[in-house]
Amino acid sequence: MNEYLSANQSLLAVTDQGKSLDGSLTGSSLARQIAFGVLRHYFELASKVDCLVSKPLPEKNADIQLLIMSGIYSIDHLNRPVHASVNACVEATSDLNKVWAKKLVNGVLRSYLRKKEQIVGQIQADPESVTNHPQWLISRIEAAYPDQALAIFEANNVQPPMTLRVNLKQQSREEYLERLASIDIDACIGKHAPTAIYLSRPVAVDKLPNFDTGAASVQDEASQLVAPMMDIAAGMDVLDACAAPGGKSCHILETFSDINLIALDKDKRRLERVKENVARLQLNCQTVADDLKTFEPPNQLFDRILLDAPCSASGIIRRHPDIKLLRRDTDIAKLAETQLELLAKAWSLLKEEGELIYSTCSILPDENEMVVATFCSENPAAKTLSIDAQWGVGSAHGRYLLPVTGSSDGFFYAKLKKQTP
């Protein structure tokens, strides 16, 4: 199938039906590259089309608009002959049963080739086009991180590296690096997490040494910082309250021995992924499909709880560029309400003197710092413990990492202890 047609179908699923890109990807690696690329540069590409057409294309021709955006993306970013990209876009109009649009697509793309510099100049004053983020998110990121905002926008628009977590139960990180080198997979160690390895180029997981028997997993370095901060001792009862697909549950099991871990998630289908990952890594835990809000463990409170809460995912936009189109400003308050509710429920399941880690892959203070601050103000027994580390930045109630090009995702971590009254 024409790659531009495949990419068009994936992009329409996001922009018209509000579906996630991950669930909508089809076609070859080029089709995927185009779909990811168009979403990473969406605002800039849309503005360029606006400059090139005499009047905006109507809603019913959103597919043609996306096709033109895909063509401009290819001209700007793909290392392939320009005429091949233009021709493929023009051809895709037939597959869309819109032969009338051939002339339009061809004309607009050729016009872009002629006027590229002028068009780039025309959109320079528009913050959405320059940052490739929606205005509401620009405002929130600029307000929270005035000095780092530009670097965050830039990092969010670049493909992230492929990062591995080495299973130290099976081998050391150095041994795994050597095994990678022996099959010509270029890699280096992470700066923050003792388990992290960065690959120079992404590879299929079945090419990784002993992946199927659990030697390593794919996980961003920011996520790899959670398990080691849980301070778990043998014999403890541990709850991973939002566990699927199981990245952090598995890391907890790789890091601490002889513990009783329950991996809970309300999404049955995603919980299957936890089971698969636990089995592949040759680990063991109990999985429970239930809503944390109503979960009642039989006669049991927990020594340690991880609440890796559902969030806007604003720290992992580089992996999920569709977030920039799917999320709305009004989602943030609703998410914060849910996060506070989940935190209160998880807290009720924690033993006295127990510790709870609250984490999200969001960089927005309303979902992080503010949630923990509100919770602590309403719960005098909750004491935030400082997370002493060489990485990230400490805040009043936790620690955060911002997304960095070539390095980790954006993340927030807070550690709460339940003091005996």
Ligand SMILES: C[S@@+](CC[C@H](N)C(=O)[O-])C[C@H]1O[C@@H](n2cnc3c(N)ncnc32)[C@H](O)[C@@H]1O
């Ligand atoms: C950020 S993801 C967790 C990622 C996971 N900790 C990992 O490292 O692989 C959030 C998860 O919370 C789950 N979730 C959302 N609301 C929940 C609830 N009320 N009860 C239990 N799980 C919930 C979602 O299904 C989703 O799998």
